[in-house]
Amino acid sequence: MRKVVITGGSGLLGPSVVQEFLDHEYEVINAESIKPDQPLCRTVITDLTDLGQVYGVLEGADAVVHLAAIPVAYSHPNEVTFQNNVMATYNILEAAEHLGIRKAAITSSESSYGIVFSKNGLEPQYVPVDEDHPQLPEDSYGLSKIVNEQTAEAVHRRSGMQIVSLRLGNVISPVKYENFPSFIHDASKRAPILWSYIDSRDAASAYRLAVEKDGLGTAALNITADDTSMDIPSKELMTSQFPEVTDIRGPIDQYQTLVSNEKAKKLLGWKPVHFWRDHVSLQ
Ligand SMILES: NC(=O)c1ccc[n+]([C@@H]2O[C@H](COP(=O)([O-])OP(=O)(O)OC[C@H]3O[C@@H](n4cnc5c(N)ncnc54)[C@H](O)[C@@H]3O)[C@@H](O)[C@H]2O)c1
Numbered sequence: 365m366r367k368v369v370i371t372g373g374s375g376l377l378g379p380s381v382v383q384e385f386l387d388h389e390y391e392v393i394n395a396e397s398i399k400p401d402q403p404l405c406r407t408v409i410t411d412l413t414d415l416g417q418v419y420g421v422l423e424g425a426d427a428v429v430h431l432a433a434i435p436v437a438y439s440h441p442n443e444v445t446f447q448n449n450v451m452a453t454y455n456i457l458e459a460a461e462h463l464g465i466r467k468a469a470i471t472s473s474e475s476s477y478g479i480v481f482s483k484n485g486l487e488p489q490y491v492p493v494d495e496d497h498p499q500l501p502e503d504s505y506g507l508s509k510i511v512n513e514q515t516a517e518a519v520h521r522r523s524g525m526q527i528v529s530l531r532l533g534n535v536i537s538p539v540k541y542e543n544f545p546s547f548i549h550d551a552s553k554r555a556p557i558l559w560s561y562i563d564s565r566d567a568a569s570a571y572r573l574a575v576e577k578d579g580l581g582t583a584a585l586n587i588t589a590d591d592t593s594m595d596i597p598s599k600e601l602m603t604s605q606f607p608e609v610t611d612i613r614g615p616i617d618q619y620q621t622l623v624s625n626e627k628a629k630k631l632l633g634w635k636p637v638h639f640w641r642d643h644v645s646l647q
Contacts, residue, residue: 379537434448473505482502484502492614
């Protein structure tokens with residue numbers, strides 16, 4: 365049996381990722397600072413900012429999937445968010461390298477593009493935003509994600525370990541679909557995240573593919589649903605909230621995502637299959 369250590373398995377996204385690996389016959393360990401509400405696998409209480417603890421919990425693993433983080437800007441003092449997210453990721457990749465683990469997937473964010481938490485009204489330079497779009501955060505959360513992507517590249521350069529960074533859109537676990545009717549008709553809602561979302565089960569399959577596929581080296585991939593989270597066509601959303609953005613690089617006449625997932629589809633052979641329209645009745 366293959367063994368994977370998943371960090372952050374007690375959080376919002378974690379249970380879907382743990383379940384995905386269990387469903388595919390992995391032995392799973394959840395490395396976390398807190399226990400989950402409903403245990404799906406063994407949890408080892410671990411402070412990921414402590415390198416010794418990270419060595420301990422990763423020993424014997426074939427792959428590591430790193431979700432744990434402070435997942436938002438401004439919930440903590442800036443340096444706390446930065447230090448937690450950056451050191452946890454550094455420790456995981458450092459320990460994984462020295463323990464001979466050859467596959468890792470880490471978690472980045474659409475927030476790394478800087479639009480989400482901008483207090484200065486940063487707009488996308490073009491849409492759909494792909495992985496070549498400049499990453500221009502003001503906040504220490506987005507910055508921590510960029511540093512983590514760079515850590516992944518550095519560790520890959522020195523060790524050859526395959527490390528994929530997944531830039532997630534807004535994560536929606538199935539119970540959260542009940543909130544959708546409160547915003548789907550109002551373009552001003554969710555504009556800073558470019559109305560993106562990703563079902564936690566589709567994110568989970570991307571993590572599994574990221575450690576199962578060979579030959580990826582290091583790559584950063586947007587992970588978003590094919591559609592926006594809105595019942596307003598994407599072109600209308602852009603005209604309403606970002607009228608200055610005229611560089612439109614793909615079809616947006618229907619409900620197409622404004623954060624491109626094409627690269628992940630191509631490199632991982634991944635396909636999102638859970639869409640909010642299948643869960644919410646539209647009156
Ligand atoms: N929720 C979203 O919409 C979203 C969007 C983009 C990216 N992300 C990223 O996805 C990942 C998961 O997010 P989430 O929404 O499930 O967050 P969450 O806060 O629900 O879960 C994160 C978990 O990480 C654990 N953790 C944090 N620091 C730790 C440490 N030092 N040691 C041990 N455990 C630690 C926490 O206990 C928590 O249970 C994060 O990396 C986040 O930045 C989330």
